[in-house]
Amino acid sequence: xxxxEIKNVYKTYTRKRFLSFGKKDETPVLKDVSLCLKENRVLxxxxxxxxxxxxxxxxxxxxxxxxxxxVIVDGKDISKLSKAGFKHMRxxxxxxxxxxxxxxxxxxxxxxxxxEPLDIxxxxxxxxSRRKVLxxxxxxxxxxxxxxxxxxxEFSGGQRQRIAIARALxxxxxxxxxxxxxxxxxxxxxxxxxxxxxxxxxxxxLSMVFVSHDFAVARxxxxxxxxxYKGLILEYAPAEDLxxxxxxxxxEALFSAVPVPDPARQxxxxxxxxxxxxxxxxxxxxxxxxxxxACAFCQTPPFLKEVRPGHFCACAALPFxxxxxxxxx
Amino acid sequence: MLDVQDLRVSFSTEEGTVQVLKGLxxxxxxxxxxxxxxESGSGKTVHALSLLRLLPPTANIEGGxxxxxxxxxVALSEKQLCKLRGxxxxxxxxxxxxxxxxxxxxxxxLQETILAHRKISKLRxxxxxxxxxxxxxxxxxxxxxxxxxxxxxxxxxxxxxxxMALxxxxxxxxxxxxxxxxxxxxxxxxxxxxxxxxxxxxxxxxxxxxxxxxxxxxxxEVLVLYGGLCMEKASVQAIFKNPLHxxxxxxxxxxxxxxxxxxxxxxIAGHPPIPGKECPGCPFAPRCSRALKKCFQDRPPLFxxxxxxxACWLLEEKA
Numbered sequence: 248x249x250x251x252e253i254k255n256v257y258k259t260y261t262r263k264r265f266l267s268f269g270k271k272d273e274t275p276v277l278k279d280v281s282l283c284l285k286e287n288r289v290l291x292x293x294x295x296x297x298x299x300x301x302x303x304x305x306x307x308x309x310x311x312x313x314x315x316x317x318v319i320v321d322g323k324d325i326s327k328l329s330k331a332g333f334k335h336m337r338x339x340x341x342x343x344x345x346x347x348x349x350x351x352x353x354x355x356x357x358x359x360x361x362x363e364p365l366d367i368x369x370x371x372x373x374x375x376s377r378r379k380v381l382x383x384x385x386x387x388x389x390x391x392x393x394x395x396x397x398x399x400x401e402f403s404g405g406q407r408q409r410i411a412i413a414r415a416l417x418x419x420x421x422x423x424x425x426x427x428x429x430x431x432x433x434x435x436x437x438x439x440x441x442x443x444x445x446x447x448x449x450x451x452x453l454s455m456v457f458v459s460h461d462f463a464v465a466r467x468x469x470x471x472x473x474x475x476y477k478g479l480i481l482e483y484a485p486a487e488d489l490x491x492x493x494x495x496x497x498x499e500a501l502f503s504a505v506p507v508p509d510p511a512r513q514x515x516x517x518x519x520x521x522x523x524x525x526x527x528x529x530x531x532x533x534x535x536x537x538x539x540x541a542c543a544f545c546q547t548p549p550f551l552k553e554v555r556p557g558h559f560c561a562c563a564a565l566p567f568x569x570x571x572x573x574x575x576x
Numbered sequence: 577m578l579d580v581q582d583l584r585v586s587f588s589t590e591e592g593t594v595q596v597l598k599g600l601x602x603x604x605x606x607x608x609x610x611x612x613x614x615e616s617g618s619g620k621t622v623h624a625l626s627l628l629r630l631l632p633p634t635a636n637i638e639g640g641x642x643x644x645x646x647x648x649x650v651a652l653s654e655k656q657l658c659k660l661r662g663x664x665x666x667x668x669x670x671x672x673x674x675x676x677x678x679x680x681x682x683x684x685x686l687q688e689t690i691l692a693h694r695k696i697s698k699l700r701x702x703x704x705x706x707x708x709x710x711x712x713x714x715x716x717x718x719x720x721x722x723x724x725x726x727x728x729x730x731x732x733x734x735x736x737x738x739x740m741a742l743x744x745x746x747x748x749x750x751x752x753x754x755x756x757x758x759x760x761x762x763x764x765x766x767x768x769x770x771x772x773x774x775x776x777x778x779x780x781x782x783x784x785x786x787x788x789x790x791x792x793x794x795x796x797e798v799l800v801l802y803g804g805l806c807m808e809k810a811s812v813q814a815i816f817k818n819p820l821h822x823x824x825x826x827x828x829x830x831x832x833x834x835x836x837x838x839x840x841x842x843x844i845a846g847h848p849p850i851p852g853k854e855c856p857g858c859p860f861a862p863r864c865s866r867a868l869k870k871c872f873q874d875r876p877p878l879f880x881x882x883x884x885x886x887a888c889w890l891l892e893e894k895a
Contacts (some may be wrong), residue, residue, distance in 0.1 A: 295759040296730070403847045404616065433615040433786050438830035438843035445840075460759055463834040467841065487837060504764035505834045508789040510812045 249319075250422055250454050251284040251307060256316035258302055258478075276302050277313070277478045284422070289448060289455040291469030291486065293462060293501070299478040300458045304424050307456060308342055309333060320422070338368060341415035345427040347407035351399040357410055358395040361385070364417045384413045387450075388443060405436030409443065416447065423448075426458045441467055462505050466490055474498050477533040480551060484558040494560040496540050532563065540564045577780040578604040578627070578665075578748055583640035585619070585626050587851075594852035596622045598804045599640070604748070604797075609774060609781045611795035611812070613788055613827070615848045619804040620784045621670075624752045627782070628661055644748070663693040666741040670753040672733035676725040682709075682736050683721035689740050708739040712769060731762035735769070742773060749774070749781040755790065767793055788827050792816060800824050803849045803859025805875075810884040820886035823860045858888070866890060 258277035264270065276299045284290045292300040305311040307318055309325045318325050321339055328336060341364075344350040351360055361381055371377040382392045388409040399407055408428060415423060425444065429437040445468060448455055459465050465472055465486070472489050474482040474497065482495040493499050507513045531548040535541040542564050549561035585597040596619045604610050614620040625631045627642055627649065642649040644665065649657065661667075669675040677685055686705035687698065694701075702721070709717035712735040725733055734754060741749055751770060755763040771794050774781050783794055791798055791812060798815045800808040800823065808821040819825045826844035846863035855861045861871040870889050879891040 295761060403850075405847055433848070434788065435615060435827055435830045435844045436847065438832065438841040439845075441832065442841050442843055461832075462760070463832040466834055467832050467838055490834070490837075501761060502834065504761045506764070506767075506787075506789040506793055507835070508792050508816060508828060508831050510792040510816055513792040 248286055249283040250286055250321055251282075251290075251456070252317075252319040253280055253282045253303075253307070254317040254319070256280045256303070256306060256313045256318065258299070258306060258311065259314045275478055277306070280316070280478070280480055282473055282480070282483070284454050284456060286454055287448070287452045288470040289457050289468050291465040291472040292456065292458045292475060293460065293465050293472055294475035295460060295501075297477070298475040300460075300475050301426055303475075304342075304426050304456060304458050308340065308424055309336065334368070337364075338418045339420055340422040340424065341418060341420040342424045342426065343408070343411050343415050343428045346431050347404055347411050348399075348431070350411055351407055353399055356396055356398050357385075357390075360399075360410060361414050361417050364414060368418060370418070380417075384417055387416065387447065388413045389439075403436070404432050405439055408432060408436075408440050412440075412443065412447070416451070419451070421454060423453050423455045424458075425455060427460070428457075429464060430459065430461065437464070444468060462490075462501055474501070479533060479549075479561065480559075481534065481549070481562070482558075482560045483551065484555075484560075488555065488558050492555070492558070494554055494558065494565060495534075495562050496538050496564075497534050500537075538564075540567070542567060577606045577644070578782070579641075579643040580604075580627070581641045581643070583623065583626060583642065584638040585622055585631065585635055586638050587635050589634070589852075591852070593636075595638075596635075596804050596851050597626065600801070600804075600806055601640075602799055602806070602809065604780050604782060606780055607778045608796040609771075609783055609794055610797045610799060611783045611785060611791040612799050612801055613785060613791060614801035615786055617803075617848045617851055618801045619851070620786075620801050621752055623801070624667070624750050624782065624784050627750060628665060628667060629657060630667075659693070662689055662741075662746075663744045664746050665748040665750065666744070666746040667750040668734070668737050668741050668752065668754045671757050672730060672737050673725065673757070675737060676733055678725055681722050681724055682728065683723075686721075686736070686740055686743060689743050693744050704743070705739075708743055709736070711773075712736070712739045712742075713765075714739075729762075730758055731766065734758065734762075734766055738766070738769060738773070742777070745777060745779075747779055749779055750784070751781060752784045753786070754783075756786070763790075770794065788815075789831055800827070803854045804851070805859055806878070806887060807860065808884075808886040809878070810886075814884045818884075820880065820884065820891060821860075821888050822864050822866055822890070824886070826863075 256277055257279060260274045260276055262272045264272060280303060292303060294300050302311060306313050312326060320336060358381060361384055365371055371380045381395060385391060385394060390409055429440050432440060447453060457468055469486045472486050473480045476497055482498050493502060530536060532545045535545055544567050545563040547563055549563050551559040551561045554560045581601050583597055583600045586593045586595045600623060612620050626637055637650055683705055687701045690701045690704055706717045706721050709720060714720050714732060714735055755766050795812045798810060798812050799806055802823055808824045819828055829842040830844055844863055849859050855872055857873045858871045858876050861867040868889055876887045876889045878885040878887050880886055
């Protein structure tokens with residue numbers, strides 16, 4: 248069953264200019280995005296900054312409204328929910344943000360931080376049961392009861408992210424939206440948090456939307472991955488299929504940019520150039536200006552096409568591209 | 577090129593003085609890139625700032641020497657140091673957006689750097705600045721010269737910072753996490769650019785990062801820093817092939833691979849020490865799975881051959 252269904256979502260930010268007499272600047276940030284999240288799966292949204300991945304996660308959470316299209320969470324359209332319905336939705340779906348330094352209130356201690364969602368929803372009102380829940384939550388994220396009375400500034404980045412995860416888990420949600428939860432952390436701590444996210448996903452049978460710009464991280468955690476660029480999904484596939492068989496030129500370029508911790512191999516690797524050409528700004532394909540394969544074939548706007556079972560790619564030049572590379576070999 | 581000897585830096589806080597660097601020594605050979613790798617709180621940025629004495633007023637260089645062309649940078653007067661900064665030794669900072677002045681055009685800032693050190697006309701300085709912008713890969717450089725930082729993307733700002741750092745052909749470049757705020761694709765481009773320019777001009781560079789994976793691409797030598805102490809020093813090949821220190825091994829193991837799907841990451845347990853509250857022995861001992869009793873009491877010296885050294889008691893027998 249699909250827990251989240253995103254159907255043809257568009258989002259455009261408009262800005263009124265000073266003295267523009269009704270004219271507006273329109274910036275499209277999401278264009279015809281359709282995705283779904285299945286039970287106990289992790290959907291990865293991967294792309295560079297400005298590709299719309301965070302906007303999409305905000306729309307799923309109901310923090311932003313889509314300009315058109317539908318987001319259906321657990322069978323209900325989130326844009327049509329009443330206030331009470333929306334509150335109920337929050338118990339189903341929780342969020343972890345990127346920066347654990349700004350997502351925790353510095354004036355609340357850990358106990359207050361994790362209690363807040365429980366207070367809002369009126370759960371575990373009795374003192375003893377509340378304490379038990381808080382302790383269990385902390386334990387499940389690798390902290391202990393003695394941390395309850397401490398304040399965020401006493402914790403390192405990794406520990407703060409653990410507190411944020413505990414807060415997200417307090418209402419026992421079915422869905423977790425994680426917006427770059429490890430990109431602000433050191434590499435060694437990042438590994439701990441990734442392990443923790445994987446563990447709670449399995450233990451609690453959670454579904455997750457995982458936003459990241461790092462493919463290595465996405466491979467570790469995600470079951471399905473959507474590669475986004477300028478508000479479009481360029482490729483969507485099961486994670487393992489995407490990594491063994493990347494189709495879109497953009498996906499290939501992103502793979503080649505991830506550094507490999509091996510000097511001998513890294514020196515041989517050739518990063519695919521992503522230099523942009525200014526003469527192709529109004530091209531129907533948004534990626535054409537940076538694409539090494541842009542050609543006469545891509546004069547039509549790209550749309551997602553199934554190239555292998557379950558593997559979708561939006562590139563009009565794809566047949567041509569594969570031929571070219573096989574010639575090169 | 578640069579010879580750092582027993583550098584010690586402390587900060588005075590409300591709770592007393594806290595030692596952040598506890599005797600760091602290394603030498604940077606001419607034309608080579610040394611990577612300093614460490615987690616947050618390891619003292620890597622403090623080390624970079626102390627090389628040029630850019631530390632905040634609460635910090636104090638307690639001892640040690642930084643030798644550059646026979647001069648000790650720690651002992652130089654402020655005036656003498658100003659002549660070196662930006663001209664002979666320059667620096668790139670972590671966050672390009674906040675290190676550029678938002679109310680001056682990019683060109684004015686570049687020109688300012690050049691004019692501060694060289695007696696040439698404004699016109700010639702401008703021509704030089706435009707040439708530099710071209711060199712770091714900014715297209716349409718003449719038009720871009722007159723634009724403000726907010727009109728540039730993060731990667732472009734970092735290119736401008738690099739242009740500024742290289743404007744006066746320095747002998748040493750210090751790059752403090754130059755790609756941490758950037759996307760992977762932009763990161764790859766910036767690393768390539770730094771490496772290319774370093775090879776073209778033959779300058780030496782100190783490259784500071786928390787990500788060991790980046791080091792493989794740019795560095796010749798690697799120094800692993802933890803809790804203000806050097807844990808391991810080696811060539812880049814040796815660090816990846818045969819890491820001696822458990823911390824280096826842990827760091828390498830905790831990297832996520834793009835080449836295979838892993839079920840579990842062998843992360844280093846625990847968290848980095850809070851400066852001032854480290855273990856009196858090896859700072860890594862509380863997180864080390866192979867720690868001996870000795871590790872908690874005595875600080876290990878560097879063991880090993882000259883080319884590959886590590887500070888770990890486990891290596892004592894071999895030495």
